[in-house]
Amino acid sequence: MGDFVRENALVVLIAACEIGFWVLLGAGLLARYVLRLKRTSAVLLLLVPVLDLVLVTASIVDVAGGTRPGRTHGLAAVYLGVTIAFGHSMIRWADVRMAHRFADGPAPVKPPKFGPAKVAHEWREWRKMLVAAVIAVVVVAVIAVVAGLGVPAPAAWLSDPFWAWGARVVLATVIWFAVGPLWTTIAPPRDREPSRG
Template identity: 65%
Template sequence: MGRFVSENPLVLLIGACEVGFWVLLGAGLVARYVLRARRLSTVLLVLVPVLDVVLVTASLVDVANGSPPGLTHGLAAVYLGFTVAFGHSMVRWADGRFAHRFAGGPPPPRPPRYGAAKVAYEWKEWGKMLLAWAISLGVIAVTALVAGTGIPAPPDWFTDPMWSWGARLAPVVGIWFVGWPLWTTLAPPRAPVGSR
């Protein structure tokens, strides 16, 4: 493991960005709700997406300097895709809980469990997954273009170290689609009789 990390320093940067995301988010929320330093909180929370810019820049600089695009560049693209697609809702989720716990805010809303609201919720969440996949593929494509390797045909995605990340996410997108938005649309859960 140590050798893999030493040969792929981008892995360390991905780990640092993940830790940095939670540190900046936590520090921003503590500054807002515990210290009551709203300006500091805003600065800390604005720095969260800067981590994504640092990561994608480092990945592109790495391949521009001659490193062959590989597994870690694909992982960096996937990380970016997921933080862009899901990051805002994660920040909102954490913010609601902090506001409730430390600032007397209302209890955070729960996801809908029944009917049309549940169906809409599942489609929205799956849309985030689809967006994460699209962003990941877009960043992988840009990385391939910067590296000068071009974009392989989809069957070759499975054998290419970087493009295989896009191939790995395809079944996740499909399973999520069938198991949640499609299933919920075809058989929307109904509230039990007598429940409010």
């Protein structure tokens, strides 16, 4: 077990950050709505972004120490981008449900399914993915600079375990754009007419 942790320290840290995100989120919401400790709740929820800072710092320190960037460093960059871009909305999603359940808050509103509201929703969600992709690619570039790597040939973006994460996140963003906001803008879903008896 000790050898695995040593050899895969960054993977273990990513897993710990993911678990830590949900633990801090759950503890923060529990403190706010069940225990009525608003200050404690605020502190716990403010600690969530600290996990991201720990992860990116560990990645940079690792490559600065001579480790060649690999798939784990690329994964850390993508994880960082996704948690920064989507973390706030995930916290808000959980907060609304806890408020409804424990503090007589309003019922959660479902995302729109039709018309201009659906189109606007798709664009908002995709912009989060775009932010995640930009952050991930920037972090990949920073790690590469710290490691002293040059910019690879285009083929390496797909074959190299480290650079492939940048290619994956860009590809995911393009696919999401095509099937999400672009498609709903071109052909917005319409509510079916009520049937007439």
